[in-house]
Amino acid sequence: MLVTMKEILDKASEENYAVAAPNVSNEINARACIEAAEDMKAPLILDVAYMAAPDIVFLGGMLRKLAEQTYVPVAINLDHGASLEQVQMAIKGGFTSVMFDRSSCPDEENIREVQEIVKLAHAAGVSVEAEYGHVGRATNYDVDRDAALTDPEKAREYIEATGVDCLAVAIGTAHGAYPKGFVPYLDFERLVAIKKATHHFPLVLHGSSGTDNESLRKACQLGINKVNINTDLCQATAKAVKEADFEGKSMLVFHVAQTAFKEKLKEMIEVYGSAGKAWKPEGAKGIARSKFPRRSE
Ligand SMILES: [Zn+2]
Numbered sequence: 279m280l281v282t283m284k285e286i287l288d289k290a291s292e293e294n295y296a297v298a299a300p301n302v303s304n305e306i307n308a309r310a311c312i313e314a315a316e317d318m319k320a321p322l323i324l325d326v327a328y329m330a331a332p333d334i335v336f337l338g339g340m341l342r343k344l345a346e347q348t349y350v351p352v353a354i355n356l357d358h359g360a361s362l363e364q365v366q367m368a369i370k371g372g373f374t375s376v377m378f379d380r381s382s383c384p385d386e387e388n389i390r391e392v393q394e395i396v397k398l399a400h401a402a403g404v405s406v407e408a409e410y411g412h413v414g415r416a417t418n419y420d421v422d423r424d425a426a427l428t429d430p431e432k433a434r435e436y437i438e439a440t441g442v443d444c445l446a447v448a449i450g451t452a453h454g455a456y457p458k459g460f461v462p463y464l465d466f467e468r469l470v471a472i473k474k475a476t477h478h479f480p481l482v483l484h485g486s487s488g489t490d491n492e493s494l495r496k497a498c499q500l501g502i503n504k505v506n507i508n509t510d511l512c513q514a515t516a517k518a519v520k521e522a523d524f525e526g527k528s529m530l531v532f533h534v535a536q537t538a539f540k541e542k543l544k545e546m547i548e549v550y551g552s553a554g555k556a557w558k559p560e561g562a563k564g565i566a567r568s569k570f571p572r573r574s575e
Contacts, residue, residue: 279345279346279348279349279350279351279352279558279562280342280345280346280352280353280354280374281321281351281352281353281374282353282374282375282403282404282405283323283353283355283374283375283405283407283443283444283504284375284405284443284444284480285351285353286321286323286351286353287405287443287444287480287503287504288480289321289555290321290480290503290504290552290555291478291479291480291481291501291503292478293555294499294501294551295498295499295503295550295551295552295555296483296497296498296502296503296504296505296550296551296552297320297321297322297323297503297504297505297550297552297555298311298314298315298320298322298323298505298507298543298546298547298550298552299322299323299324299325299355299357299482299504299505299506299507300322300324300325300506300507300508300511300543301325301326301327301330301357301506301507301508301511302324302325302326302331302341303326303327303330303331303337304331304337305340305344306532306535306536306539307511307536307539308324308340308341308344309344309536309565309568310536310537310539310540310543311324311539311540311543312344312345312348312350312352312565313540313565313567314540314541314543314544314547315348315350315352315543315547315556316348316349316350316564316565317540317544318544318547318548318552318553318554319350319553319554319555319556320350320547320552320553320554320555320556321350321351321352321353321552321555321556321557322350322351322352322353323352323353323354323355323375323504324341324345324352324353324354324355325355325357325506325508326338326341326354326355326356326357326368326373327357327358327508328356328357328358328359328360328364334356334364334367334368334371334373335367335370335371336371337371338354338368338370338371338372338373339371339372341354341372342354342372344565347563347564347565347566348562348564348565349556349558349562349563349564350556350558351556351557353374353375353405354372354373354374354375355373355374355375355376355377355405355407356368356373356375356376356377357377357506358377358379359376359377359378359379359395360379362394362395362398365378365395365398365399366398368404369398369399369402369404373404374403374404374405375404375405375406375407375443376395376399376404376405376406376407377406377407377408377409377446378391378392378395378406378407378408379408379409379446380392380408380409381408381409381410381411381412381413381426381446381448382412385432385436388408388410388436389436389439389440392406392408392440392442393439393440393441396440396441396442400441405443405444406440406441406442406443407442407443407444407445407446407482407504408436408440408442408445408446409445409446409447409448409482409484410428410432410433410436410445410446410447411426411427411428411429411433411447411448412425412426412448413446413448413451413452413453413484413485414426414448414452414453415452415453415454416452416453416454416455416456416457416460416462416485416487416488417454417455417456417457418452419452419456419457419460419462420460422452423450423452423462426448427448427449427450427465427468428447428448428449428468428472430468430471430472430474430475430476431475433445433447433472433475433476434475434476434477434479437476437479443480444479444480444481444482444503444504445476445479445480445481445482446481446482446483446484446506447469447472447481447482447483449464449465449466449468449469449472449483449497450462450463450464450465450468451464451483451484451485451486451489452485453484453485454485454487454509455487455488455509455513456488460488461488461490462485462488462489463493464489464493464496464497466496466497466500469481469497469500469501469502470500470501472501473500473501478501480503480504481501481502481503481504482502482503482504482505482506483497483502483504483505483506484506485506486505486506486507486510487507487508487509487510487511487513488509488510491545491546491549494546494549494550495549495550495551498549498550498551499551505546505550507543507546510542510546511539511542511543514538514539514541514542515535515538515539515542517538518534518535518537518538519531519534519535519538522534533568536568
């Protein structure tokens with residue numbers, strides 16, 4: 279069931295849980311995500327980064343077809359949209375949400391540009407995510423962690439000025455894989471203050487990979503409603519493929535990859551608190567499952 283991201287996140291914020299937003303770039307990981315969401319009866323947001331999948335009109339069409347088959351609510355979101363052209367392509371491709379990221383710009387520019395995207399996207403029935411404060415790179419964590427944490431009062435003003443549907447906040451995470459020895463730590467007090475100042479607005483956590491599950495669970499209980507995840511899923515997939523014994527059947531490589539991606543996502547959906555939170559339309563059937571040969575066959 280294809281829905282807007284606003285529909286998913288308003289409910290998640292009201293009921294205090296977070297929805298998984300895995301990065302997808304092809305049919306294999308998209309199917310892994312949808313099967314995981316169905317198994318866990320959880321809503322799902324498919325995040326597509328333009329850099330990883332520049333043919334977003336094609337990918338959007340395929341993701342819509344998959345989302346329409348499933349009985350769990352699925353939104354399709356452009357992750358870190360960087361230009362008006364990317365947003366227009368995502369809308370053309372049938373995405374139900376776009377993120378427009380101007381978090382590195384001065385506030386005035388960030389607000390002005392996001393306002394324009396909100397007008398355009400809302401006219402097309404598409405939700406908008408933006409970022410205030412800035413989530414940096416894990417490889418530069420010692421500098422980036424505290425460089426641009428989100429200010430609670432300014433976040434409220436930003437939401438009111440732009441009209442966005444959800445907001446990505448900087449509370450101590452970073453994008454990508456951390457250097458050996460670095461353990462990310464979250465600013466929970468800040469998160470609580472942002473949630474309060476924004477009158478319980480839907481909040482997004484970027485760069486969740488590498489953070490321990492208990493911290494993520496706590497963040498989702500304290501006000502995070504969408505968790506972007508990429509590196510942890512890819513690492514789990516790479517490890518499974520590396521360690522697999524294909525018993526001479528190399529064609530199993532995609533099956534092993536898809537299964538590992540799916541199992542890791544299921545683990546995280548439980549941590550985020552969205553298992554069992556899907557609402558099901560009358561008569562909807564699930565996604566067609568792969569009949570790929572198992573090892574014993
Ligand atoms: Zn991000």
